[in-house]
Amino acid sequence: MKILHTADWHIGQLFHEYDRAYEHQQFLNWLVATIKEQSVDILLVSGDVFDNANPSAASVKMFYTFLNNALKAQPHLQIIVTAGNHDSASRLESPKPLLESSNIHIIGIIERNTDGSFNYEKLCIPIHDKQGNICLWIMAIPFLRMGDYPTVADSTSPYTDGVMALYQEAYEYTLTQKQAGQAILAMGHLHAMHAEVSDHDNHERLIMGGVEFVPVTTFHENIVYTALGHIHKAQRIGGRENVRYSGSPLPMSFSELNYKHQVVAFEVIGEEITHIQSIEVPLAIPLLRVPSSSKQLAEVLNKLQQLPPVGDNLLLAPYLEVRVLLNGPEPALRHKIEAAIEGKNVRLTKIDVKYPDNKGNVDGETAIALCDKLHELNPFDVFARIYQSKYNNPAPDVLVVLFNQVLEKAMDWQGES
Template sequence: MRLLHTSDWHLGQTLHNYDRTYEHQCFLDWLLDTIVEEEADALLIAGDIFDNANPSSAAQRQLYGFLQRAKARAPQLQIVVIAGNHDSPGRLEAPGPLLEAHGTVVIGNVVRGRDGAIDLERLIVPLHDKSGEVKAWCLGVPFLRPGDVPKAEVEGDAYLNGIALLYQQAFALAQSRREPQQAILAMGHCHMVDGQSSTDSERRIVIGGTEALPASMFDPAIAYAALGHLHLAQRVGKKDHLRYSGSPLPLSFAEVGYQHQVLRIDLDGPVAKQITPLLVPRAVELLRVPPKPAPLPEVLAALEALDLDPDLPPQCRPYLEVRVLLDGPEPSLRAQVEAAIAGKPVRLAKIEPTRKTVTREIGADALTLDQLAQLQPDDIFRRLWQQRFGEEAPNEQLTAFAELMLPGDAERA
């Protein structure tokens, strides 16, 4: 049996206010072709389908259009979707009955019965091969909030222990159903211990003091765990069968160097025989110029030297992050950068200034409350400038500040 594992699509995401519908559509088209070419039996989507809990109608059309086309081109394909921390569980599950009729199972949240017991049946999905035989059981566990987990009668972190107990209970149910040569798989959307995260595009998950979960919560008999949340494709706990597929496209400039991929898992009876990364082509490049912050003259020269295809359509033009090392304030920075790239087929997404670090003694300029009360606005401005840049404020900046403070300026603004 052959599976494909993907996650963290973040449909509807914008990059510094630039719409990314085109890039997401390129990925979905590629994924559809890959499903057909690889003759996949099942597709596991491990959460964060949308970028936020209230996705646009365009983002929802992208998802449901993909599911419809997948069913048309690969009629035997099963799709299992779990909610991530960016998704609205209820919104994701709303069309569930319609989707299930076409081979897609959506698990957005954990449901409890009238007696308060968790409905484990909803979390266990049988997976069939092309002949219709059950070859695996999938534990479809969505992103878990404190109210979703059972109470574990052990000491320690209640949330962490509750998650471990829920996986144990779901695994026990799947184990009772499985027959010899059938595999048990797990899905989850969480931050695992030692997982490498992106510096500025992943939302931290900290609940009850617990940020990362141990690999030990997965039973050793689980053939493969398809994880979502971290955007870098990686193994967990140095175990080959516990994997993050990562996001299919870079969601910030911090992810420029990521190798985005979908994972192909070939099952041989109850084990994962082979796990193969399938690299996702990047539809639009992200450029960091220069690669490391440099003085402004060097940066402007590098921008002017950019040699890009002038015939690139607007939706294919690279996003640009400009990285500048400054000794002090540069009020005309953006104007100079825009002049350097004028006429070039790029989209200026971000200017990242890095200023020299000013070392100060702790408490060197500490003032009493009485002293603070005596300060005038221009005194505060001078002190802040000195703290930020390590030098006296220039006369032109003092003049500009004084003009801002003139009576009546606030009303005219």
């Protein structure tokens, strides 16, 4: 069986407020062609199909159109989709009864039996060969929220221990169903311990807490392949070739400027895995960073003015990040940059501003001491210190004059009151 693993599509995502529908459609068109060219039997999509729990009608249509096109291109294809943390588990599952008649399985919700035990039958999906015989089993486990995993008594890490327990119990259940010669695969949408994260992943960790890590031992060594989603950088975990994140097919931040996005393909013969390979996803819209490292504003504007003129379709122009080094506030910065790129074949997404390294930054204890003495400082001293700390330069005379005018006016108002 030829299997292809992908995840983290995030259909409907905006890239710095720019619509990415064209990019997503190009990826899905490429994926359909790849499924046909590679004679893929099984497609695994490990979560975050959509970028939010309430996707637009256009995003939903794009997803289901892809499913239809994939089956037309490869009629025997079997598709397994699990929900990620960005997806609405119930919404993603809603067309499940209809789709299962086409060998499309969507798993979003962790169901329980009447006695309160977990329904592992729903999570363990038999995969049939072209003759209709079961050839392998897939533990299709979606993103696990609180209550979706067993409670482990006296645990100091309820999430980690609970997730490990659920995977162990799902594996044990699957063992009762499989026959000799049938492989077991697993899917997951989670943060594996020691996974290398991108800038976008770091942003999500702040939202999710940063304590939801699971070790690679969560996945039994006899599982021939574990298809993971959630981390956007493709990688193997724990030194195991068969435990992998496929990564996102589209770049999520400028930190991925030179990163090659991919899907993972492999074959399963009996209970053995072979021919694991990464297939690079073509980049529909390039990322452009000008300059490559932060420069003074005059030099940056000169480089921007040298960019090529706009082509036939500005909606296909590269996303632009501008890096500029400033010595102090520059209120007209965005206006100057927009003026420099007017008529150029780029779309401004981000202005990354840096200031000279401040060697005089105070440590935590010094900062506390300064706070304790704050009542001893006059307002101008506070202003001067903050400016120096932020810009590593003394406040310019024009700002000093303006600050003193504001301070004088404020003191007049206080006297009047």
